[in-house]
Amino acid sequence: KECCCCILEQDLTCLNLCWVSCMCLTLQVEETLKPFMLSMKKLREISSRFTKEMDNGLDKKKHQKAAVKMLPTFVRAKPDGSERGDFLALDLGGTNFRVLHIRVEDKKILKVDSQICAIPQEIMQGTGHELFDHLAKCLGEFLESQKLKEQKLPLGFTFSFPCEQTEIDKSILIRWTKGFSCSGVEGKDVVQLLKDAIHKRGDYDISSVVMVNDTVATMMSCNQQEHEDPDCEIGMIIGTGTNACYMEDMKNVKRCEETEGQMCINTEWGGFGDKSPLSDPGALDDILTDFDKEVDETSINPGVHIFEKMISGMYLGEIVRLVLVELTNNNLLFEGKVTVRLDTKHTFETKHMSFIEGVDQEVIDTIQDLLKVRCSEDDARVVSLVCDTISSRSAHLCAAALAAIANRIRLNKAKDNLKTAVGVDGTVYKKHPNFRHKLEDAVAFLAPECDLKFYISEDGSGKGAAMVTAVAQRQPHSRLMNGNGEEDR
Structure with a gap:
């Protein structure tokens, strides 16, 4: 020995x-x-x-x-301190997902409130429609609890799966990972699937959706003045x-x-x-x-x-x-x-x-x-x-x-x-x-x-998603689409 x-x-x-x-x-x-x-x-x-x-x-x-796919994210800048306003964030990356209400002011990210929602195994391995209907339902319940249903806020969608992003608001799922296998989603635009699920409900709306990978959200959440x-x-x-x-x-x-x-x-x-x-x-x-x-x-x-x-x-x-x-x-x-x-x-x-x-x-x-x-x-x-x-x-x-x-x-x-x-x-x-x-x-x-x-990063996938959305709002080359398919700037 x-x-x-x-x-x-x-x-x-x-x-x-x-x-x-x-x-x-x-x-x-x-x-x-x-x-x-x-x-x-x-x-x-x-x-x-x-x-x-x-x-x-x-x-x-x-x-x-x-x-190693090296996917463009269409995030072209980091925060410069001019970002401000109220934003929603939806963070999907595992067996639970979160909905958050975030306020950005003076390069600081403040979480107003949040809610964790479970994703049952049958939904993780069911159909894409079931998954996105579930996301839209939980988002609606959160907006109801926050008395925000009458407002049309921008939403940062943190989607922690490999996607081919062609615009900041268009992202095609390449493949599922982490135990997900929802049918009818691979090869589809996940931002549009979320918008469709929200539109189908008809009881609330959002002004625009920005697609955010969780690593990008993590990076952005750490670009704050206290650092x-x-x-x-x-x-x-x-x-x-x-x-x-x-x-x-x-x-x-x-x-x-x-x-x-x-x-x-x-x-x-x-x-x-x-x-x-x-x-x-x-x-x-x-x-x-x-x-x-x-x-x-x-x-x-x-x-x-x-x-x-x-x-x-x-x-x-x-x-x-x-x-x-x-x-x-x-x-x-x-x-x-x-x-x-x-x-x-x-x-x-x-x-x-x-x-x-x-x-x-x-x-x-x-x-x-x-x-x-x-x-x-x-x-x-x-x-x-x-x-x-x-x-x-x-x-x-x-x-x-x-x-x-x-x-x-x-x-x-x-x-x-x-x-x-x-x-x-x-x-x-x-x-x-x-x-x-x-x-x-x-x-x-x-x-x-x-x-x-x-x-x-403290709560990066939520707060960072809001910051990415805030930065995108001020970028002149950013094209954001609202729930009706019209351009928002």
Whole structure:
């Protein structure tokens, strides 16, 4: 037996696992976990691959076949302080959605009130009409409760799924993710589907709808006066799913005719690693473990969003569970007894990884109660190491992609050193005790010429959507349509 730090390269993985340096593991445990431990050299390779995928996505001829879609958002500016007024925000990105009433004044975003509405499983996997009727119904109930039904307010629609946006108020769903599979929506304009559902009700109206990706909303919500320079030029989500956006020079967005100014690009980086004629075999095939492949093959969308399945909250817990099953089958955990609970999909959730850090009686009790196993102190150490190893890989992969974006902004500005900021939202980043530090430390190694500040977005997908809508209202090139199909300016 050797200590784990004796067999690892002296890199970030080793540094992040040094807290177990005195625990001697069997070679079998080490061999099971070793594929998750990525060296700095490998992370730099992955960062370079992501840069190539970004170029493919921005290219006029290649973007349709690109794995990383690099979608134009038609958000052309950041807040300048002149935005003001009342706005609605509708935030759809998971099993719940929110409706918010937001007031913007003097570059500050004030939430007046909000309401959370559940989306039943049968609606998530039903028809598109059922979904958008449900959204319109809940929006109407909120307006009724706020006594706003008689007003026609602009609405920012945060829709956290891959879309091809052709205008700021027109967005075609490319594919569902995160457990949604509503029929009749893929290939359709989701803004128009929402407008149609509202119009069908006939008991309230809205003045215009602005389509907002949650990463864009996160970035915009962090551009407020209370933050000092640098401005926030990157938005990142690491929660149930994962994605990032950034401000790109128009001259590099070959899909658009304009060459002046900037536009926010929604990278849709969750698709990094998907099979594509431009990156075949997949860009992440050499680091995919058997556990990753099983998670993908048993998902609702096999072969799609490989990067997201390696790093986001919807999947990390299941990867951990599969590793624990493997170790138990090899008599390395829980006396070799795989319980029904341990063998059941999705019983180990990502939120449990946040709690299982270190070893004490409370952690042992949690593992026993959660998986219905007999857990010794040594078992708890191994479970904790598995959780730490897989969360570390997630943070490092995020860092590799984020470093590529930061370096791109630096090169666009022709600077030797870049100072910029990242607005971040998502439960994995916010709730896991070590994830944030692992991510930020890894970015510092991978992009040493970039000095990044990280701002946690508070209610970004709601408040940020309102700010995007407010900015769009003042942009002369923005075309907003009201509920009757007429132009609003």
